[in-house]
Amino acid sequence: MHASRPEVVYLDNNATTRVAPEVFEAMVPFLTEYYGNPSSAYSFGKLVEGHLIEARTKVAALLGCTPKEIIFTSCGTESDNMAIWSALQTSGKKHIVTTQVEHSAIMNQTDVLERMGFGVTRLPVQADGTLSVADVEKAIRDDTGVVSIMWANNETGVLFPVEEIASICKKKGVLFHTDAVQTPGKIDLRHVAKSDIDFLSMSGHKLHAPKGVGVLYVKKRTKVVPYVIGGGQERGKRGGTENVASIVGLGRAAELALETLADEQTRIRALRDRFEETLLKRLPNLYINGNREQRLPNTSNIAFDFVEAEAILLKLDLSGICASSGSACTTGSLDPSHVLSAMGLTPARARSCVRFSFSHYNTEAEIDHALAIIPPMIEGLRAMSPLNADHPDNFAYDVEAAREKEEKLMAATMAAINE
Numbered sequence: 001m002h003a004s005r006p007e008v009v010y011l012d013n014n015a016t017t018r019v020a021p022e023v024f025e026a027m028v029p030f031l032t033e034y035y036g037n038p039s040s041a042y043s044f045g046k047l048v049e050g051h052l053i054e055a056r057t058k059v060a061a062l063l064g065c066t067p068k069e070i071i072f073t074s075c076g077t078e079s080d081n082m083a084i085w086s087a088l089q090t091s092g093k094k095h096i097v098t099t100q101v102e103h104s105a106i107m108n109q110t111d112v113l114e115r116m117g118f119g120v121t122r123l124p125v126q127a128d129g130t131l132s133v134a135d136v137e138k139a140i141r142d143d144t145g146v147v148s149i150m151w152a153n154n155e156t157g158v159l160f161p162v163e164e165i166a167s168i169c170k171k172k173g174v175l176f177h178t179d180a181v182q183t184p185g186k187i188d189l190r191h192v193a194k195s196d197i198d199f200l201s202m203s204g205h206k207l208h209a210p211k212g213v214g215v216l217y218v219k220k221r222t223k224v225v226p227y228v229i230g231g232g233q234e235r236g237k238r239g240g241t242e243n244v245a246s247i248v249g250l251g252r253a254a255e256l257a258l259e260t261l262a263d264e265q266t267r268i269r270a271l272r273d274r275f276e277e278t279l280l281k282r283l284p285n286l287y288i289n290g291n292r293e294q295r296l297p298n299t300s301n302i303a304f305d306f307v308e309a310e311a312i313l314l315k316l317d318l319s320g321i322c323a324s325s326g327s328a329c330t331t332g333s334l335d336p337s338h339v340l341s342a343m344g345l346t347p348a349r350a351r352s353c354v355r356f357s358f359s360h361y362n363t364e365a366e367i368d369h370a371l372a373i374i375p376p377m378i379e380g381l382r383a384m385s386p387l388n389a390d391h392p393d394n395f396a397y398d399v400e401a402a403r404e405k406e407e408k409l410m411a412a413t414m415a416a417i418n419e
């Protein structure tokens with residue numbers, strides 16, 4: 001038995017996306033009739049293998065690369081882990097350069113590698129979330145085995161100049177990986193194969209394909225070793241029987257991502273900009289996080305000073321609006337977002353931030369609905385907020401006092417919501 005789906009306005013498309021109806025339709029035959037193993041020698045298996053080849057070709061078109069440069073994995077996290085592990089194994093080197101704002105797939109893996117004796121340099125970002133290319137260049141050492149820098153930040157949407165950084169790495173003879181999980185369908189990636197990027201990670205569920213399927217692009221002639229060790233699937237580079245239906249779905253989603261790219265760059269961008277402009281006009285003490293030019297067109301990360309994001313999210317939820325604070329993988333943690341902290345936001349402001357992320361499926365009417373609800377909701381929450389009685393200069397206070405005050409605020413708002 002499953003619960004009936006509530007009516008939702010889904011503004012959390014960086015957490016996951018709905019499976020496109022076209023994608024679902026493409027997948028169904030591989031969950032029903034065509035269940036052969038693509039590695040089997042008989043024609044019932046070969047038929048399925050043919051569809052895997054077709055999907056690989058479609059995903060390759062997204063990156064302008066050859067199908068041989070595409071490895072299917074189980075998720076974006078596996079792709080990230082495989083790239084780093086493989087680069088360290090093939091280079092035989094002991095140092096990693098990355099940033100302080102990566103997804104937990106990279107953050108937690110590099111923490112583990114550090115405990116195993118590898119050196120890790122985690123570069124800071126500027127106040128607007130951007131990264132200095134000069135800092136990356138300076139951080140590369142003789143023993144650096146891999147530089148891993150995300151293409152677009154999942155919390156703020158801020159874009160990093162990864163192609164420029166990849167060229168610097170190439171000159172220095174260092175492998176370069178980018179976590180591009182948030183980019184397909186949002187920015188044009190068809191020049192990737194012409195760049196010096198060695199490894200690039202993607203994830204199906206961020207581009208309207210199902211959860212549980214990912215991609216690692218490995219540039220021609222870049223050496224790679226398996227991370228999931230088993231059979232000879234994926235030309236010996238990733239063991240495990242392929243998730244055929246999801247891979248076929250991902251192939252279809254890749255085609256759709258190319259078709260809807262223009263819509264993302266224009267309609268979705270305009271939708272997001274209208275959302276931000278209206279809130280900025282309507283509410284004081286509101287800040288947009290991240291460089292507004294170098295940003296994904298679909299992402300909006302907003303600080304609502306004097307209010308806890310968790311309270312906003314609970315209220316939004318009651319109105320059927322899905323949004324988030326931080327990454328879905330760290331939701332529930334009381335610590336402020338590591339991304340916003342790295343950008344220098346005070347803990348109080350960082351805990352007031354909500355991420356809204358839009359998709360091809362969002363409509364003007366949904367944005368109007370959200371815009372009708374959010375301003376009075378924030379005003380109501382601020383009216384209850386003990387922080388509001390103070391001036392924003394109070395944000396320079398000591399962290400412990402702030403925490404105590406905010407815990408009281410949180411209890412008060414939760415009690416009001418539960419009334």
Ligand SMILES: Cc1ncc(COP(=O)(O)O)c(C=O)c1O
Nearest residue numbers: 075076077103105154179181203
């Ligand atoms: C930037 C980034 N990298 C990696 C991942 C992990 O992808 P997956 O959920 O497919 O493991 C995510 C998912 O939120 C992400 O946003």
